[in-house]
Amino acid sequence: MQPFISHLKQGVPLVDVGSMRALVNEVGIETFLVELSSKLEQDFARWQQFDKSPRYASHSESGVIELMPISDGQFFSCKYVNGHPKNTHVGLQTVAAFAVLADVATGYPILLSEMCLLTALRTAATSALVAKYLAPKNTSTLALIGNGAQSEFQALAFKALLGVSHVRLFDIDIKASQKVKKNLAGSGLQVDICSTVMQAIDGAQVITTCTADKRNATILSSDMVADGVHINAIGGDCPGKTELDAALLKRAQVFVEYEPQTRIEGDIQQLDESFAVTEFHQLVNGMMPGRVNEQQLTIFDGVGFALEDFSALNYVNELISKQASTRLDLITQQDDPRDLFSVLQASSAVQVAV
């Protein structure tokens, strides 16, 4: 039997929260973010190979449950992810995500992974990767507007990929900023808490907006932002949730992941369909230039695309392939595929290392 087939018969590898924590700490979070962004760049470069579709969304009064499938013909991935803003009122996370990576040739799942941490990591790695093409030369200062779950990951990704040394924080709740500052102590970053958005963005070459409010807000208006900066707008990521002034968008060159999805979910949902945007893969492939001059105002209207989860799952899969992992007895293993019924007989129990 081929090694890969034998591997498939040994159960579905599981990376739970504890395993992901161990993996990230073992690799080192900055190295993890750099390696992941390299994987993302390789996958964006072969954009045309992917079978892409907008996410499937099941809406309810309390939130949304989404499925994000994608395939490159060799691997298939699908993330389950919800968005329930009011979960915090009962002590739950607003986002509870997990994903499967599968082998297209056999249809077998080859990895089941938590996606709470991994989504934060891939989002930060994507932001920093995009900024490598669009941020001003010698970027040293990052403003983080909205200091929720994503902030520390953003700061470390921009440090690792762009050499950012200063981070300026603003949040309407200072406790959120204090949490970020505390978590980044020892990172080597100089972290300042600011009392206004203007103070935070003053002198920053890159501005990340990542606020939680689920409405059409204006975190940045056009008059607040000077030319020559890069805005990494990742908080406006579902219908009815935006962060940027329409005038600011119109002034800038806007980059997106996958246009059909961003038209629905991104900040550009405020604008007419005729407003031109550039898909990021075109920069990676050299079909379009990145930043063209010092005055250019660039905006990455990031909403999170299935390709990024795909890249992250494949990266994690490569990491765990070098070590023993927990495996789930999720697929029956009878010798004769037609004899499924025999699986109900206790004697047919297959030992799976867990």
Added chain:
Amino acid sequence: MQPFISHLKQGVPLVDVGSMRALVNEVGIETFLVELSSKLEQDFARWQQFDKSPRYASHSESGVIELMPISDGQFFSCKYVNGHPKNTHVGLQTVAAFAVLADVATGYPILLSEMCLLTALRTAATSALVAKYLAPKNTSTLALIGNGAQSEFQALAFKALLGVSHVRLFDIDIKASQKVKKNLAGSGLQVDICSTVMQAIDGAQVITTCTADKRNATILSSDMVADGVHINAIGGDCPGKTELDAALLKRAQVFVEYEPQTRIEGDIQQLDESFAVTEFHQLVNGMMPGRVNEQQLTIFDGVGFALEDFSALNYVNELISKQASTRLDLITQQDDPRDLFSVLQASSAVQVAV
């Protein structure tokens, strides 16, 4: 904290193959099938409450990977299932399925389950449930044409729900029939292996066709089948795969699960869209009659619908709620939802019973 919220924070319950085997054996397979069909009947009765969509399919040269999502506003379920006919050549199953059941109010997954066994169980329970409405009175003999993985489950479901006492088997590979006969020894059913389809269906009140060939085949032609029987046609379940002669379909009254999906995947894919079919939920709700006379020829063109997985997952969820179960540490559990980064610190590790 409410008990349910506390429950959500204790990890995602897992029913793997071993747990499913134990559950089915503990309940008893016939009781399991009867209780599951009761659950199915209740769910079909509230058909209008479900948010339904045709399945998502990602096709490749070697097979298909599908997602089957559905929600009733309280629970959301999604099954991952593939179809790879050539997997048997390398010693793998043709179908490797698992599913998630989630709480719509919070978006949290509440059950992760194997779906190889459970799909076979729900398919058989659905077939027998539909036959309760359509099979002739005093049905005692079931013909099973195609003796693959589904056969034993079909035989036991028809025994448990309709009182079938005789099963007549036919398969082009006699080894498949021998496997079924062996597995059903001790079930109380009289099982006969037949050498032709005609021999198998002679005197049977219900005929189940469940063949594996992925093409437009004619397992039953119109001249082979007398009036007054019920055909449970479940093998024609994807584009390009049918089992029944078009003339046979036209002679009968045809019942389906969810018309938009069956038009694409079922035996009726051979017929024009104008050919009238009846959705099964209409029988459950009394909007349409079941069998109306002894001469009627009825066909259930079953393809497997997400609702059936939903019912099965909810049934299993009720069963395991009475006992301790393995739980997966799949969702982060930090006290402050905004402090996701803290999860990377080892001291934040939450103990989950596994």
